[in-house]
Every structure is written in C-alpha cells, then in structure tokens.
Amino acid sequence: MEWSERHTLIMEQAAVLFATKGIAGTKVRDIADSVGILSGSLYHYFPSKDAIAELIVTQYLDSLVDEYKAILASPNDPKDRLDELVKASFRVSQAHPHASEIYQNNGTYLRKLSAHRKIRNAAHTTKDAWMSVIESGIDSGAFRSDLPAEVLYGMIRDAVWLSLRWFSPTAEFGIENLADAVVSVFLEGIEGRG
DSSP, X not given: OOOOHHHHHHHHHHHHHHHXXXXXXXXXXXXXXXXXXXXXXXXXXXXXXXXXXXXXXXXHHHHHHHHHHHHHHSOOOHHHHHHHHHHHHHHHHHHSTXXXXXXXXXXXXXXXXXXXXXXXHHHHHHHHHHHHHHHHHHHHTXXXXXXXXXXXXXXXXXXXXXXXXXXXXXSSSOHHHXXXXXXXXXXXXXXXXX
C-alpha cells in the first residue's frame, strides 16, 4: 500500500498517545478517534497498533544510528565529537517527536515486538558511539580520567534524553542553545566565567 498523508497523521497521533499513555495503555480505538476514523479503518493503513509503535521507534533509532555513525567516521577530536553527538541527539529527537520518550518508557512492551532485535541492536550501537567518544576523550586527556567512562556516559545520556521531557524552547533559548549548554556544562562546568 502506498504511503499517504493519513499514514503520517496516524503515526503522529499514535506517537502522542504512546508517549502520554504508553503503548500498552493506548487502544486502537484511541488512535482511530484521534484521527477521526473508525477503529476498523485503521487496519487499512497499519496491520496493528504494534506495527505503528515499531515504525515510530525504528525510524527514530535508524536516524539516530545514521547520525552517530557519520560522527564516529569524522576525524574530529573527542570534544567536537561529543558536541556533535549531543546536537545530533536533539536534532533527531526534534525530527521524531515523542519517539525517544516512547522508547525510554516502554522497554518491557518493546521487548515483545517483532522488531525487538533491531531495536536492541540500535540501542547497543548508540551506546557504543557514546562510549567510543568518551573513552577516546579519556585516553587523549581531553576528558577526566578519574570517572569511569560508563558513569560519564550515564550522566551525559540522562542530561540529553531527560531534558527533552521538561525543556520548552523559547525564542530566546531554543533547542540549539540547550545542546550547546549541555556540552558546555559537561566540558567547562558551571563556574562563573569572570
């Protein structure tokens, strides 16, 4: 079946519902009601609610993996690559609204889906990208060596992904500013620049 505007609308509305109610808590009827069609009509566009969830999450992770692979292939130093990872993470999340929250909050449900192996592999690839940059930064002396790479990874990961839950961009401070701030705080700290 050819992709249509209705497919896109269904995915957008399902993403909102999955992010707020969870995949398990969202019924096919909820999705259909949100786009103004009958529940049975939804199956003309997608074979199941799970197929919609898989597509939302895998498209997001595919974009993230593509961005991360390009960053790892660059000859930039670890600080620049860390900056690029943060910015790519925010950029991909903006392009796939709600997908990171769905991914983070529905781990148990996602393990039951047929695309679980693909999702798990993408998760390993993204973690490996962060760890590679952090470890090369530690090895080169660009990053602190007194903290384990795994701890730095967890701190930076949470700063990036959890900030997406509460951050509301304004005209004065947008998502790009947030990305710059995250990198700056981790590389330079929060001490005054007097």
